[in-house]
Amino acid sequence: MRNQVAAIADLTPALTPPIVCDHPDDVAEVCADRDYRLSVKFFDGTAGTVEMSALVHSPNAGVFAALANPARFAEARIELGAVTWPCGPDLAPDAMYAALRQHGVWKLE
Numbered sequence: 001m002r003n004q005v006a007a008i009a010d011l012t013p014a015l016t017p018p019i020v021c022d023h024p025d026d027v028a029e030v031c032a033d034r035d036y037r038l039s040v041k042f043f044d045g046t047a048g049t050v051e052m053s054a055l056v057h058s059p060n061a062g063v064f065a066a067l068a069n070p071a072r073f074a075e076a077r078i079e080l081g082a083v084t085w086p087c088g089p090d091l092a093p094d095a096m097y098a099a100l101r102q103h104g105v106w107k108l109e
Contacts, residue, residue, distance in 0.1 A: 019080060025097040026081030032074045036067070038083060040096065048100035050083075050091065055108040063089045 022028075024044035031039040036053035056067045066087045067073045075085050084090035091108075099106035 021081030032076040048104040051107040
């Protein structure tokens with residue numbers, strides 16, 4: 001007889017479809033550049049630069065203060081269509097998308 005816990009674990013992947021982030025305003029690519037800049041590209045081809053130097057060095061940086069360490073800033077990655085870092089901070093993809101479509105640059109302060 002099968003163990004009930006094992007039976008439930010066997011069904012979980014079939015019941016939970018993978019999350020796919022490929023909407024036009026989901027981040028498709030990110031590259032951390034020098035001077036606390038991100039090069040970002042969205043699935044619809046919108047691309048631009050996110051300037052974060054002023055934010056990460058601000059006395060009010062909050063969770064973004066951890067990114068003042070260049071090695072930590074370089075750990076930028078994409079999770080669920082958003083730019084995020086292993087240490088916790090993330091950026092709102094909708095606000096980034098709107099700013100880059102309008103100006104090509106999003107400067108965070």
